[in-house]
Amino acid sequence: MKKLKLSLLFLSIIIACLSVDAQETSKKKLQDDFEQFKKNREQDFQSFKQKREAELKKMQLEYQDYYNEMTGLKKYYVQKKDTVKAKVVDDIISYETNISEALGQPLKVTEEVKYGTTAENKIYKINPRIKYESKTEEKNDEVTPSVNHPVQGETPKIEEASSSAVTPSLTPLPKQKAIITSPFGMRNHPTLGRPVKHNGIDFGSGRGTEIYAASNGKVVLAEFNSSFGNYIVIEHKDGQSTAYAHLDRLAVSKGDAVAKGQIIGYSGSTGRSTGPHLHYEVRTNGTPVNPKDYLIESK
Numbered sequence: 001m002k003k004l005k006l007s008l009l010f011l012s013i014i015i016a017c018l019s020v021d022a023q024e025t026s027k028k029k030l031q032d033d034f035e036q037f038k039k040n041r042e043q044d045f046q047s048f049k050q051k052r053e054a055e056l057k058k059m060q061l062e063y064q065d066y067y068n069e070m071t072g073l074k075k076y077y078v079q080k081k082d083t084v085k086a087k088v089v090d091d092i093i094s095y096e097t098n099i100s101e102a103l104g105q106p107l108k109v110t111e112e113v114k115y116g117t118t119a120e121n122k123i124y125k126i127n128p129r130i131k132y133e134s135k136t137e138e139k140n141d142e143v144t145p146s147v148n149h150p151v152q153g154e155t156p157k158i159e160e161a162s163s164s165a166v167t168p169s170l171t172p173l174p175k176q177k178a179i180i181t182s183p184f185g186m187r188n189h190p191t192l193g194r195p196v197k198h199n200g201i202d203f204g205s206g207r208g209t210e211i212y213a214a215s216n217g218k219v220v221l222a223e224f225n226s227s228f229g230n231y232i233v234i235e236h237k238d239g240q241s242t243a244y245a246h247l248d249r250l251a252v253s254k255g256d257a258v259a260k261g262q263i264i265g266y267s268g269s270t271g272r273s274t275g276p277h278l279h280y281e282v283r284t285n286g287t288p289v290n291p292k293d294y295l296i297e298s299k
């Protein structure tokens, strides 16, 4: 009898031990599950945070773009001595400044929003007068003398003064100032951090350099644009056109007939620009092509 009691006691001790062990195991499992759950939530939170931060950054950039346009516009009205409009724009700027300061995100005219990027691409959407087809790459880098092409729409028949078969052919600024600081094509946007197409060539011309019409033609646009600043577009023959941006001042008006080599304006840093330069575009039927192939002559 005593032996049985002892055996029972022994057995119950074993059961008790096993049960404690089982409790330990399930407790450990719960802890592990909880750790995993915390880890998953942390990951979810991180990806959510990253997404929101990217959205916020994008919004800030868009807001900054808008703010820059407003300050550009104010500069323009001040230059034009249109005090009434300058005051209206100034009120808008003050209003935005107050809000941004209250939000702890003070705005300023950034130098980092570099010229010649998305801002320029945007113009084609805003300005329906300029035909533009978005192309990610240029299929043909060669210049095809387009003498046989029909003259587009209302383009006036223009006699070409030069013997050159390529239109346009003249480098639009003096030889010694024709230093290319940014080429045509894809380039990394300084703030967006992704490649954006540059539709023209930038020449580090400094301020006040004479800008020439690259070929005979008709001025179809000569106005201030918040991104391009003082901006000229000339239509040439065969559906060719050229654009000149960020000019300090214009020497021609819309509708003027211009001769190749004629001074049409002076380089500057108007619109969205980080410093005095000439942004120059050559377009074939409205599509920007590499101007490098059209810098055949210079003076």
Ligand SMILES: [Zn+2]
Binding pocket: 115, 116, 117, 182, 198, 200, 201, 202, 278, 279, 280
């Ligand atoms: Zn440019």
